[in-house]
Amino acid sequence: MVMLKAENLHKSYGSLHVLKGISLTVNRGEIVSILGSSGAGKSTLLHILGTLDKPSSGRVWLNGQDVFQLSSSALASFRNKHIGFVFQFHYLLPEFTALENVCIPGWIAGEKKHVVEDRARSLLNMMGLGDRLHHRPARLSGGEQQRVAVARALINQPDLVLADEPTGNLDSAHALELHQLFQELKKQLQQTFVIVTHNEALARLSDRQLLIQDGQLIAHHDHQLSV
Secondary structure: OEEEEEEEEEEEEOOEEEEEEEEEEEEOOOEEEEEOOOOOOHHHHHHHHOOOOOOOEEEEEEOOEEHHHOOHHHHHHHHHHHEEEEEOOOOOOOOOOHHHHHHHHHHHOOOOHHHHHHHHHHHHHHOOOOOOOOOOHHHOOHHHHHHHHHHHHHOOOOOEEEEEOOOOOOOHHHHHHHHHHHHHHHHHHOOEEEEEOOOHHHHOOOOEEEEEEOOEEEEEEEOOOOO
């Protein structure tokens, strides 16, 4: 079942034409990696798919909703409910505990405090962080911080998680652990991921790889997973 569809996306910043007519689909429960050199347009594409930026032309549908037809306030609400984000830099708030950092998007969405906290505890336990609930980010390792960020991305039970270089600040062992975690979340939650990465070895753990070159989608490869 197609969850995400992008059609003929173009994006320009002044005279710089970054995306040049990209179309793609992502199915529910699929892990798709986007590869390409720096400046190829990977992050720009991800930000548009996540509604953080608007295309110069083209359309994006998530669960059949033409997202850029929504008003700014409706789009912000839609994004918070349906899309989770994981970035290279974790963007955890240093004054809050791991549990509180994970809860914040749920509280913003207006859910009951205890419901959000229960779900956050469950997610952090799933991440192997059950004994780190009340640690602030400074007391967590880089890998632990990134797993907190993944739990935060999942707190509103989004349809789609977008990850922009999520292993960029991790060593190879922690990077592999994170990609294996994505696989487990796919199995347990039927979670859908689109991941921008430079790491070709880790991208091969995905269901599909999309290669972007000079703002165009030039190839994609299906991979049979062995995990």
